[in-house]
Amino acid sequence: MxxxxxxxxxxxxxxxxxxxxxxxxxxxxxxNRFLIIILVSVIIGVTVGLILRPLNLSSDTIILISYPGDLFLRTLKLMVLPFIISCLIIGAANLDISKNGNVAVRTIVYFVLTSVFNVCLGLTLGILVHPGNSDIKITNSTPAFSGPKKMNVMDGFLDMGKNLLPENVFQATIQQTLTEYEPIKKENQTTFKRVTKYKDGTNTLGIIFFCLIFGTILGTMGERKRPVLDFFTVTYEVMQKILTGVIWFTPLGVASVICGKIITLADLTSTLIQLSMFIGTTVGGFLFYQLIVLQLIYFVILKKSPWPYYLSLGPALATAFATASKSASLPITFKVLDEKLKMNPKITKFVLPIGTINMDGSALYLSIALLFLAQINNLQLGIGDIFTIGLACTAASMSSAAIPSAAIVLVVMLCSVINLPTEDVSLLFAVDWLVDRFRTMNNLIGDCYTVAIVQHLSKEELLEDDNNNPNAKEPEEEAHVNGTFVMQEQNERVAQSFNNTPV
CATH class of the missing domain: 1.20.5 (Single alpha-helices involved in coiled-coils or other helix-helix interfaces)
Incomplete structure (x- = not known):
């Protein structure tokens, strides 16, 4: 028995x-074990943060809890600049833009169109939902937010041009150009003088432009380009190997970042209730664009289901949500697209670094934020004001830095476009820790879908380029398996070094 x-x-x-x-x-x-581990670490961070909040921990204890996450973010940001420089130069040189200029044109046009669409979507949601309520301003007790006091649309475009062509490429690694207005008192009248200043932060736009020009010219130099190209290729491989080690600390770093942020929030419940309409409108807009609009674009252009591709981006999106920085997520995004989805390295190395100007989430957020601030001040906006907001938000989003809460600084600057008080931005700052994470996910997923769309639209050029360069280092063969692109790379030396990576 x-x-x-x-x-x-x-x-x-x-x-x-x-x-x-x-x-x-x-x-x-x-x-998907890496995605699952990150999601579990996010849940642990939130749970532990909520448990520790009532204990009134000392500042030293909070610093120690947040310290692993701080080190993790610093390490990821440390890798961003070498990644961008090496990827852009390799991508531009191997792509040979002189022969494949359509790839660059498609990328830029797609970036501009999606940014304009998100601004229009944000304006539409802000007008229809009307999240702003004048009572919010009266009950607000958060401190005033300081920042630049004046800006107009022309300044935004001029600053983009100045940052595009930096005076010093080394200075561009640590500073950006910014136009500010200094008050000048003459008798009983105050006037403003336009002054060009520098603010801390990597001028990614200038570095991108310099590397694109450098890589493009390098690609036209025949065999003489090989030593320089080999140097940047080895640099990229070294950064990938460093990432292989860093990536094992992702769960601890993510949990630490989330937990420390929740513990330090002053009044979590009342702030969320107070600004629930604004949070709901912005997050709803992000999810609508991410889950519906982008999926429709992918389906219409590639003629296949977008969900396998979307789900495969899980580790990169989870990292973006945890770190609230697209730049910090860039190394992991490269690994997901190159190693997991097997996208064409020529496209990823070209599109992802210049994706800094593609801030779909920031474009949507800025337009809703300005309408929200106008509504809580009972400011009636005309068609001209709406158009001005749209134009300013488009320009500002494309010059936004890919760092946490960068968009909140842009809101302060854009307030002067329609004469809004900058003090009210403190309301948005109180909930930006949450909204910024969804905004960063939209910024990142926009770049990832650009890679898939540009690769599909450019497959003839890529195939012709591979046929014309049979001895190229990174030839790819495109196949369609289970709704995803699979690139069978012949460069075994690069692929073999990452076989044990947990992504």
């Missing part, structure tokens, strides 16, 4: 283990 039970149990276990459905689940868990 006991023997029959044991045999029956063994038979059931064998059937379960050999079940196709169970095997599929196990394979999915193995394939």
């Amino acid at each position: 006991e023997r029959q039970r044991a045999e029956s149990t063994f038979t059931i276990i064998s059937k379960v283990k050999n079940s196709p459905r169970v095997n599929t689940i196990i394979e999915w868990l193995k394939h």
Whole structure:
């Protein structure tokens, strides 16, 4: 009897283990283990943060809790500049823009169109939902937010041009150009003088432009380009190997960042209730664009289901949500697209670095934020004001830095476009820790979908380029498997070095 039970149990276990459905689940868990680990670390960070909030921990204790996350973010940001420089130069040189200029044109046009669409979507949501309520301003007790006091649309475009052509490429690694207005008192009248200043922060736009020009010219130099190109290729591979080690600290870093942020919030519940309409409008807009608009664009252009591609981006999106920085997520995004989705390296190395100007989430957020501030001040806006806001938000979003809460500084600057008081921005700052995470996810996913769309539209040029360069280092062969692109890279030396990476 006991023997029959044991045999029956063994038979059931064998059937379960050999079940196709169970095997599929196990394979999915193995394939997405990094995403699952990050999601678990986010949940742990939120839970521990909520538990520790009532304990009134000392500042030293909070610093120690946040310290692993701070080190993790610093390490990721440390890798961003070498990644951008090496990727852009490799991408521009191997792509040979002189022959494949359509790839660059498609990328820039897509960036501009999606930015304009998100501004229009934000304006539409802000007008229809009307999240601003004048009572919010009266009950607000948060401190005033300081920042630049004046800006107009022309200044935004002029600053983009100045940052595009920096005076010193080394200075561009640490500072950006910014136009500010200094007050000048003459008798009983105050006037403003336009002054060009420098603010801390990497001028990514200038570095992108310089590297594109450098890489493009390098690609036209025949065999003489090989030593320089090899140098930047090795640099990229070194950064990937560093990432292989850093990536194991992602769960600890993510949990630490989330936990420390929740503990330090002054009044979590009342702030969320007070600004629930604004949060709902912005996050709803982000999800609408991410889950509906982008999926429709992918389906219409690529003629296949977008969901396998979207779900494969999980590790990059989770990192973007945790760090609230697209730049900090860039190394992991490269690894997901290059190693997991096997996208064409020529496209990823070209599109992702210049994706700094593609801030879809910031474009949507800025337009809703300005309408919200106008509504809480009972300011009636005309068609001309709406058009001005749209134009200013488009220009500002494309010059936004890919760092946490960068958009909140742009809101302060844009307030002067329609004469809004900058003090009210403190309301948005109180909830930006949450909104910024959804905004960063939209910024990042916009770049990832650009890679897929530009690669599909440029497949003839890429195929012709591979045929004309049979000895190129990174030839790819495109196939369509289970709704995703698979690139069978022949460069085994690069692929082999990342076989053990947990992404």
